[in-house]
Amino acid sequence: MSGESDPQQVNGLQGPAPEERPHPSGRRNSQGIRIDPEVEAEPAPRRTVISALVENEPGVLAKASGLVSRRQFNIESLTVGTTTNPETSRITLVIEESEPGIRQVEKQLEKLLPVISVQELSSDAIRRELVVLKVPGNEPDKVQAVAQMYDGTVLDAGPRTISIEITGDEGKIDDAIDAFQQFGIRELARTGQTAMARGDVWTTDVEEERYERMHEDWRKQSTTANDD
Amino acid sequence: MSEQPPATFEESEEDTANDTVEIETETEIETPVSTGASSVIRALEVAGVETCFGVQGGAIMPVYDALYDSSIRHITMAHEQGAAHAADAYGIVSGTPGVCLATSGPGATNLVTGIADASMDSDPMIALTGQVPTAFVGNDAFQETDTTGLTAPITKTNYFATDSDSVGDTVGEAFAVSGTGRPGPTVVDLPKDVTNGQTDREPGKPRTPSTYDPPTEADSEAVEQAARTLERAEKPVILAGGGVIKGEASEELREFATEYDIPVVTTMPALGAFPEDHELAMEMAGMHGTGYANMAVTHCDVMLAVGCRFDDRLTGGVETFAPDAKLLHVDIDPAEISKNIAADVALIGDAGTVLEQLEDEMERAPDIPEWNDQCTTWKAEYPMDYAVPSEASSDDSPTSSRTPQDRPLRPEFVVEAMDEATSDEAIVTTGVGQHQMWACQYWTYRHPRTWVSSHGLGTMGYGLPAAIGAKVAEPEKQVVCFEGDGSFLMTCQELSVAVRENLDITVAVLNNAAVGMVRQWQDAFFEGRHSASQYPWVPAFDKLAEAFGAQGFAVHEYDEVADTIEAAVAYDGPSVIDFHIDPGANVYPMVPSGGDNGQFALSEDQL
Numbered sequence: 001m002s003g004e005s006d007p008q009q010v011n012g013l014q015g016p017a018p019e020e021r022p023h024p025s026g027r028r029n030s031q032g033i034r035i036d037p038e039v040e041a042e043p044a045p046r047r048t049v050i051s052a053l054v055e056n057e058p059g060v061l062a063k064a065s066g067l068v069s070r071r072q073f074n075i076e077s078l079t080v081g082t083t084t085n086p087e088t089s090r091i092t093l094v095i096e097e098s099e100p101g102i103r104q105v106e107k108q109l110e111k112l113l114p115v116i117s118v119q120e121l122s123s124d125a126i127r128r129e130l131v132v133l134k135v136p137g138n139e140p141d142k143v144q145a146v147a148q149m150y151d152g153t154v155l156d157a158g159p160r161t162i163s164i165e166i167t168g169d170e171g172k173i174d175d176a177i178d179a180f181q182q183f184g185i186r187e188l189a190r191t192g193q194t195a196m197a198r199g200d201v202w203t204t205d206v207e208e209e210r211y212e213r214m215h216e217d218w219r220k221q222s223t224t225a226n227d228d
Numbered sequence: 229m230s231e232q233p234p235a236t237f238e239e240s241e242e243d244t245a246n247d248t249v250e251i252e253t254e255t256e257i258e259t260p261v262s263t264g265a266s267s268v269i270r271a272l273e274v275a276g277v278e279t280c281f282g283v284q285g286g287a288i289m290p291v292y293d294a295l296y297d298s299s300i301r302h303i304t305m306a307h308e309q310g311a312a313h314a315a316d317a318y319g320i321v322s323g324t325p326g327v328c329l330a331t332s333g334p335g336a337t338n339l340v341t342g343i344a345d346a347s348m349d350s351d352p353m354i355a356l357t358g359q360v361p362t363a364f365v366g367n368d369a370f371q372e373t374d375t376t377g378l379t380a381p382i383t384k385t386n387y388f389a390t391d392s393d394s395v396g397d398t399v400g401e402a403f404a405v406s407g408t409g410r411p412g413p414t415v416v417d418l419p420k421d422v423t424n425g426q427t428d429r430e431p432g433k434p435r436t437p438s439t440y441d442p443p444t445e446a447d448s449e450a451v452e453q454a455a456r457t458l459e460r461a462e463k464p465v466i467l468a469g470g471g472v473i474k475g476e477a478s479e480e481l482r483e484f485a486t487e488y489d490i491p492v493v494t495t496m497p498a499l500g501a502f503p504e505d506h507e508l509a510m511e512m513a514g515m516h517g518t519g520y521a522n523m524a525v526t527h528c529d530v531m532l533a534v535g536c537r538f539d540d541r542l543t544g545g546v547e548t549f550a551p552d553a554k555l556l557h558v559d560i561d562p563a564e565i566s567k568n569i570a571a572d573v574a575l576i577g578d579a580g581t582v583l584e585q586l587e588d589e590m591e592r593a594p595d596i597p598e599w600n601d602q603c604t605t606w607k608a609e610y611p612m613d614y615a616v617p618s619e620a621s622s623d624d625s626p627t628s629s630r631t632p633q634d635r636p637l638r639p640e641f642v643v644e645a646m647d648e649a650t651s652d653e654a655i656v657t658t659g660v661g662q663h664q665m666w667a668c669q670y671w672t673y674r675h676p677r678t679w680v681s682s683h684g685l686g687t688m689g690y691g692l693p694a695a696i697g698a699k700v701a702e703p704e705k706q707v708v709c710f711e712g713d714g715s716f717l718m719t720c721q722e723l724s725v726a727v728r729e730n731l732d733i734t735v736a737v738l739n740n741a742a743v744g745m746v747r748q749w750q751d752a753f754f755e756g757r758h759s760a761s762q763y764p765w766v767p768a769f770d771k772l773a774e775a776f777g778a779q780g781f782a783v784h785e786y787d788e789v790a791d792t793i794e795a796a797v798a799y800d801g802p803s804v805i806d807f808h809i810d811p812g813a814n815v816y817p818m819v820p821s822g823g824d825n826g827q828f829a830l831s832e833d834q835l
Contacts, residue, residue, distance in 0.1 A: 011814045012831025015519055015610035021826060024527055026551035032538070032569035034551065055439065058388065063380055070381050100566060107563035113385040113405065116439050 031100050043098040047076065049121040049195045050105055052091040053204045055114040056082060063112050064091055073097060073105050077129075077192030085214060088116065090203075092194045094170075117204035119197075127195040131173050134163045135183040143183060150176040161186065169193075248435040249408045249442075251275060259297050261430050264389070265290035265423035267396030268356065268416075269298050271431040275403045277327050279303065279318065279700055281311040283338075285331025286371060287358030290423035292329070303700060303729060306721040308335050310693035312342020313719070316351050316413075317680045317697030321655060323476070325352035325406040325414075326697060332358045333371030336417075337378065341687055343413045344382040348684025349497060350474060352411035354402050355379075361421040362390075375417045384412030389422045396431025404434035409442025410561045411474055442560055446577035446585055454532070454556040454573045455589035461530035463599045464490050465550075467513070470497030470683070471535015471559060473676040477580035478502065481534065484583050488593040491603045493521045495536050497683045500673040510603060514542040515819045516665040519610025519828055522819065524603055525550050526826035532586075534558045535579045538568035539684060540822070548824035558582045610817070610830075612669060614640040635786055636810030639663065639738045642789060643670040646708055646736055649793045654706035655680060655698045659691035659715030662744035665815040667710040688743075689718030692735060696722060699731045706797070707733040713766045714743035720769075723776040726802035734796050735804040737769045740811040748814045752835045773804035781805040 027035050029042055054060050061080050068075050076094040083090050095105055102120060109118045121127075135143055137160050147154060147164045150172065156163040166176045170193060177188065197203045202211075261267045268291055272280070279301045284292055295302055305311040308330040315326030330339050336357040346353040360369040376388045385405055389395040395418065402414040458464060472481050478501050485492045485508050492502045493510045504511055513521035525531070531553040536542070543549040546569060557564070557571035558579055565574040575582050615638075643666050656671055657680040658664040664681060673679055680698050682690035695709035716737050726733055740747075746761040770780030779799045781792045783806070796803040817828040820835055829835045 011812060011816070012615070013519070013610070013816050014613060015830055018827040018829065018834055021523070022527070023826065024552045028547050028549060028551055028569070030546065032543075032546040032549070032566070034553075034570065034572075059376060059380070062377065066380055100570070104563065104567060107565075111561070111563055113437065113440055 031098070033100075043100065045074070045096050045098045045101070047094065047096045048102055049125060049127060049193065050093040050095060050102075050109070050118060051121055051195060051203050052093070052109050052118045053083070053116045053206065054089050054091055054112075055116065056087050056089045057114055060089070060112075060114040061091070063114065064109060067108055067112065068093070068105070071104070071108060073101065077190075079192045079194050081194070085210065088210075090194075092192075094193050117206040119204040121195055121197055121203065122201075124198050125195050126198050127169050127193050128167055129170055129173050129193045130165060130167045130191045131177065132163060132165050132189045133177065133180055133185050134161050134187040135180055135185055136160070137162050139183060143180075146179050150179070152176070248438055248440075249404060251404050251407070251434045261396070261428055262426065263290065263294065263423065264392030264395045264418075264425045264427055265294040266297075267392065267427055267429065267431055268399050268418065268423065269294040269300065271396040271399035271403070271434070272300060272327060273298060274431060275400060275434045276324070277403075280327035280329055281305050281314040281318070281697065282329030283308050283311055283331070283335060285335045285358060287332035287360055287420050288329055288335065288356070288418070289331075289358070290420060291356065291358065291418060302329075303696070303725065305693065305696075306724050307719070308338030309341050309689075310696070310719055310722040310725070312339045312353070312355065313345065313687070313690050313693035314697030314700070315353050315355070316342055316346045316349075317657060317694035318701045319346070319352040319411070320349075320680050321677050321698045321701040323352070323407075323474075323677070325354045325403055325411075326701075327354050327356070329356045330358070331371065332360055332375065333373050335371075336373055336375040340378060340382070341685075343379055343415065345682050345685040345687045345690065346413040347382040347384070349682070350411050350470065351413065352407040353413040354399075354406050355413060355415045356399070357415060357417050358423075359388075359417045359419040362419045363421070365419065375415065379415045382413070383415050386415040386417070388417045389419060392422050392425030392427040393429045395422055396429065400431050400434035401437060404436045405440060408436050409440070410471070442578075443562075443576050444578045444581050446558070446575040446582045448585070450573050450575050451582070451585045451589050454575055455586055455591070457530055457554055457556060457573065458488070458532065458586070459590060459592055459594055461594045462596060463528045463602075464530040464532065464594055464596065465510075465524050465528035465553075466490050466492045467495065467525065467531055467533040467536060468492055468498045468501045469495045469534060469536020470501075471579050472498055472501040475535060475560065475579035476676075477534070477578075477583055478676045480580040480583040480587075482506075484587055487587065488590065489596065489600060490532070490594070491524055491600070493517075493525055495539070495542050496668060496681070497679075498536070499668060499679040500676045503674045504672045505674060510607075512668055513825065515544065515821070516669065516815050516817065517819075517825075517828075518612060518669070519817050519830070520603065520606035522817065522825040522828050523606045523610070526824075527602075528553045530554050530556065532556045532558070534583065535560070537564050540568075543568065544819045544825045545822045548826065614638055636812070637784065637786060637789070637807060639666045639740075639807070639809045639813050640670045641786070642736060642738060642807050642809065643667055643710070645789050645793055646710075646734075647671045649790070649797055650706045650708055653678065654708055655702060657681065657691045657694040657698055657707065657709045659711045659718075660686045660688045661712040661715050662740070662748065662813070662815050663710045663712040663715070663738040665745075666738065669815075688712075688715040691715065692719050692722045692726070695733045695735070696726055696729070696731055699733050700729075707731075709733055709735045711735060711737050712744060713737060713739040713741060713763055713769070716769065717766075720772065723773060723778050723802060723804070727777040730801050732800055733802050734793075734799075735773075735802070737804060737806050738809050739766060739769065739806055740809050740813065741766045742811060744813075745815070751814075752820075752832055769804055769806035773802075779803035782808070784808045
């Protein structure tokens with residue numbers, strides 16, 4: 001394979017230089033998508049909710065949150081809690097990503113072994129968040145009035161502080177916080193969103209089958225109990 | 229390739245309750261299980277493990293004690309990183325998970341580089357780490373580290389063993405998960421109370437959990453769409469990735485490519501997936517790929533990518549990567565589809581199965597004689613002919629009167645000479661750096677599982693421990709290790725292991741007294757400011773080898789090359805050749821980081 005050449009040119013190979021080569025006409029965008037000259041728009045980020053059904057085992061939350069952080073997904077909130085089945089938990093993520101990013105979040109989560117099923121919820125899904133906020137206690141009537149406007153519940157009231165709980169979708173919580181700002185919010189804690197598919201739709205695709213199986217077991221158990 | 233298929237991962241038919249994959253193996257039961265530790269070892273025996281690599285230490289001692297009664301061969305490495313790399317290479321060469329053991333704390337953290345390496349390259353490997361007793365966990369006990377926390381991002385999955393009865397099954401599951409679907413490393417962290425605890429429970433066969441269900445066949449509509457696209461292609465290219473080798477699909481790939489006359493480009497981990505002496509072989513694409521491979525990739529109109537993840541070292545800037553190509557992407561991992569390059573057709577499944585599906589679906593071959601001619605022309609236009617100083621190459625009978633400085637030894641020449649002196653089946657391992665690229669470019673790979681390197685992580689020092697793992701996995705094959713002086717110095721203590729185990733491996737150190745790739749980049753991009761890249765203090769590697777008990781050689785001149793290689797290869801045991809190569813030699817072609825593959829530089833002035 002070795003050829004002869006000028007010792008000056010010891011470092012390098014032969015062939016047409018870059019400017020002498022043909023060039024392809026196409027191009028991709030930064031997300032690796034071939035650019036169609038007619039539709040050149042880059043997909044814009046949007047806010048969406050991803051629900052993941054996971055095995056309820058130690059470390060699963062760390063694995064999910066670690067994944068989100070190391071792949072630099074833009075996450076708004078992450079909540080976790082058990083389901084009707086004590087062996088499974090539901091993780092609800094609110095993310096703001098472009099379309100390819102959302103698909104990546106789904107697929108990367110799906111790859112985690114303790115993750116059973118992952119689903120992006122449609123825009124009409126039920127979404128709820130809870131906020132607890134604490135304001136000074138010197139204007140109890142006004143605080144009570146604002147709390148009522150947002151269907152809030154007073155959890156604790158004293159001469160120095162009043163604590164209120166408000167539940168709702170993200171927009172309502174944001175508005176309520178704005179409204180309470182006039183009193184000077186001393187402390188605030190938000191849970192992040194939890195969500196569920198609306199109507200006769202299962203939140204993730206395996207849940208119907210799991211529900212049927214669980215009910216089958218219950219039926220069997222109750223039949224056996226009745227026999228006794 | 230070994231005659232014996234590496235492992236039989238079969239769907240268990242008896243088990244209708246869930247979709248687990250059970251690994252069929254044959255074992256003889258020896259001593260009954262009495263403790264968690266003996267259950268761990270039994271699980272390895274049941275999984276068919278014959279060899280493991282590791283280093284002893286406090287928290288892993290119960291496991292080592294159980295290993296004392298086992299027929300499993302243990303190779304004590306000089307450092308845990310070496311154990312991880314050896315197990316990784318064992319997994320690459322054999323196709324079944326390599327096993328490494330280490331104690332808690334520093335033992336586990338020393339494994340981390342090797343685990344990350346296996347993770348980036350999707351290599352089957354299982355690491356068993358000792359851990360402080362459960363009651364001490366979280367108290368910053370002696371040699372305690374959060375091993376599952378540390379390794380979560382670099383494993384396919386990991387486990388913290390919680391009781392002596394189930395620990396064997398956990399190890400079995402870790403083994404099964406590692407080798408099934410897209411392979412990857414798994415870790416089982418073993419607290420000392422769990423391994424010391426009493427149990428008589430025999431672990432079952434290794435099986436994956438019911439939530440793990442890797443796909444096999446691709447969606448038939450996608451296959452149809454892919455076949456129609458390929459039939460109509462004018463400039464198609466097959467891009468073979470490491471998944472071709474891991475999926476044992478080299479034969480299917482060759483059949484498919486030759487039947488339709490489609491040129492084959494490989495990624496770096498896929499060296500050997502397609503024979504490089506075949507007329508359709510365009511060899512490696514990417515940063516230091518051949519000019520013709522990069523031209524084919526840049527100008528193709530349809531790309532059939534099989535088992536690759538479109539790493540940035542392959543794509544360069546994604547904006548200019550195969551910009552006119554419709555991408556038909558075959559991968560067993562759905563997350564790889566459209567991760568870096570958007571796929572036009574997603575073929576999610578096992579590489580060999582999907583290639584067969586595609587072949588069945590194809591109704592005619594694409595009509596591409598012009599494209600094939602174009603590829604041949606590019607091969608002629610961009611030959612990998614490195615320049616040897618004219619005094620050397622024009623002189624048929626070189627005289628020894630010339631000083632080494634007059635005829636600096638070209639590293640490419642050394643790689644070719646090593647290739648010539650060894651069998652076609654020889655296994656090549658490398659460290660990371662310029663020497664690794666020359667080994668990619670100038671060795672002719674013909675068979676899968678003959679190329680063992682650190683691709684994704686780029687771990688300097690990988691070569692020697694990998695050569696040990698490869699030789700143990702394939703004792704009948706020649707094993708050649710290319711290293712650089714900088715890279716070799718990172719793990720050269722593993723020579724003590726090669727000598728102790730009398731492993732017949734040949735290490736070729738391409739010594740330019742520098743971390744050459746860094747030096748090359750400094751010359752190209754940092755105005756030649758050689759910050760911390762020159763190694764004027766490099767030891768004499770031949771003498772170093774002899775101090776370890778290996779055979780050492782040093783080569784300065786062209787006319788010593790062939791004879792020395794012959795002597796080193798013939799030596800029955802580990803040998804090291806210190807090749808003093810041209811310190812100015814650089815790797816070309818080169819696509820600068822994030823650059824356009826079609827604009828590869830053939831020399832520094834083109835960068």
